Amino acid sequence: MGDLARLLLRSTLLGLLLTSAPGALGANPGLVARITDKGLEYAAREGLLALQRKLQDIKLPEFSGDFRIKHIGRGNYEFHSLQINACELLGATLSPVPGHGLSLAISNSYVRVQGAWKVRKSFLRLKNSFELHVNGITIAVNLLLGSEPSGRATVTTSSCSSHIRDVEVDINGDLGWLLSLFHNQIENKLRRVLEKEICERIKEAVTSDLQPYLQTLPVTAEIDSFVGIDYSLMEPPRATARTLEVMFKGEIFHLSHRSPVDVLVPAMSLPETHSQMVYFAISDYVFNTASMVYHKLGYANFSITDDMIPSDSHIRLTTKSFRAIVPRIAKLYPNMNLELQGSVVSAPVLTLSPENLYMAPQMEIEAFVVLPSSVRELVFRLGVATNVSATLTFNTSKITGSLKPEKLQVELRESKVGGFNVELLEALLNYYLLNNLYPKVNEKLAHGLPLPLLRHIQLHDLALQIHQNFLFLGANIQYMRT
Known part of the structure; x- marks a missing residue:
């Protein structure tokens, strides 16, 4: 060059x-950046x-x-x-x-x-x-x-x-x-x-x-082998009195089966600050389109079988072990294995505010008895709710994050084996989700969301603020000579 x-x-x-001033629904940017x-x-x-x-x-x-x-x-x-x-x-x-x-x-x-x-x-x-x-x-x-x-x-x-x-x-x-x-x-x-x-x-x-x-400014960038982000410009870069601004779509999409995303793009009111060279505003729209895509992929769905339970656990996924939780199950289905199938009911919505970053996923768990013929028979259905706090950070080129769930709240919605002790089942589910599901999700979040940067550009002196509906990232820029 x-x-x-x-x-x-x-x-x-x-x-x-x-960056730019947002307009009507569908015209607002998902990601905004500003050079001061x-x-x-x-x-x-x-x-x-x-x-x-x-x-x-x-x-x-x-x-x-x-x-x-x-x-x-x-x-x-x-x-x-x-x-x-x-x-x-x-x-x-x-x-x-x-x-x-x-x-x-x-x-x-x-x-x-x-x-x-x-x-x-x-x-x-x-x-x-x-x-x-x-x-x-x-x-x-x-x-x-x-x-x-x-x-x-x-x-x-x-x-x-x-x-x-x-x-x-x-x-x-x-x-x-x-x-x-x-x-x-x-x-x-x-x-x-x-x-x-x-x-x-x-x-x-x-x-x-x-x-x-x-042209080295990405129009799309891969997040992983399944999902990418759309960084196409929504309009030509816009100059104001003190800044040069551009609006990016910022939509997460499935790499193979892209379809319209029905998610509100909120307006962002960016602070008037000029102490750093560049600012990025990332709308919660970006994260919520990611949530929708991963939900459609079934990424948060899970299955728990007995061989996944630690060997020293007092609770096994067998009808015999579940007598303490579901008294009738061992009589109706003696010496049989159980299997729990969990799914997130709808894509969780990430809420960004100066006070908190959180999600409130709603899950449904179905319990099946595995009959001697290997046929699975539904025995009860649970509703599971929890609040999940989020931590977001960013480095020289991307945003990363992690989730930390609070204790699950379990509700019995259907049972073919009578009433049972929900609290004991909560303990089992909490253990599994904390030690299996959320580490898997956090591993994915650690890969990060790449920021739209031109080649040879590196960010430093990083600062992050959380505003209503968006993250606000400030940084200085260095061109790395080759």
Whole structure:
């Protein structure tokens, strides 16, 4: 990737992670990111270094022609082998342009050019070297940010201009007439060439380097082998007075069988804070679409058989052992094994608030007797409720979490074997869920939800806040050079 692409990208890059004011149902973003003026300042600083290297690659043409100077007469001149050997950009600002995109302004900069000259008049031939000091360079570039129908980000150069205040030349030797020749015939040509080349290089880099780099911003990202997240842009990136913002769909979906998700996308009212470079707002919509997809996959369904019970447990999944819980079961089904089948009735909803993160899954457990013929016969049905608290964290590239359930509340809903002691069964179920089901779920959550980041971008100085209906993540950004 070209250096200029990295320069402008580090600005846009941050800009391609952003936020927006929510609209009507279905139009609100699931994930919002925002680059602040502090982030744009960082991008401008980083970009100056890359642009300096880019401008040093400009190839300057030779200048030749005829001259006529008093007391010297006619002759031919040639200024050749012009090469930029130093470039220093001393000041830059990267600013959002509301309704447009980004504006990059560079001022108070200079370029040093080395070259050679030669003059021929009749039999006289002179040659030597010279050095140009190109001072007071200003550059202004406007970048138009857009999006493709696929939801990918686009960037084009809508305008570019550069201006050189003055050009000074140092010619070796006491040749004032040659210096006069340079100023009269060459200086303006060189100025025009440089001003044009600067913008041509910038436009070329935006097309060949910056735009492809923006394509590294994921439109979809896999969470595991079954589920992914949709990070397509809902509209072109939006510039405000102090930020550059973008809205991402943020919907979790099944990789093989995607279908519409009937989940409310709540509006998010983001805090007006600018102390860090980038902020992400992740709506509870993201987590609740994940809950729906995993529920359809039956991820939280479970089966408990006797061979899954610890060998030192006093309660076995046999009708004999269950006499203490269900007195009639051993008489009706002597010396038979039991099997418990559990399922979550509906996809649990994660509630985010400053006070708490919790879910309240409702489960149903059916108990079967395994008859000698291996046929399973339903003997009772239970309703199970619990509150589950959630802990969410994030690192340099993703959000992770874990669940911690409270004690189960068990209700007997149907029984073909009479009444029984529900409290003892609660103890068995609590043990199993705490030691088997929730560790399995937490292992999945530990894999994390990847954040939409461009290539080579790493987050640091992380901060997390919980607001009504969304997480608010703040971070500074570092571009990791390769």
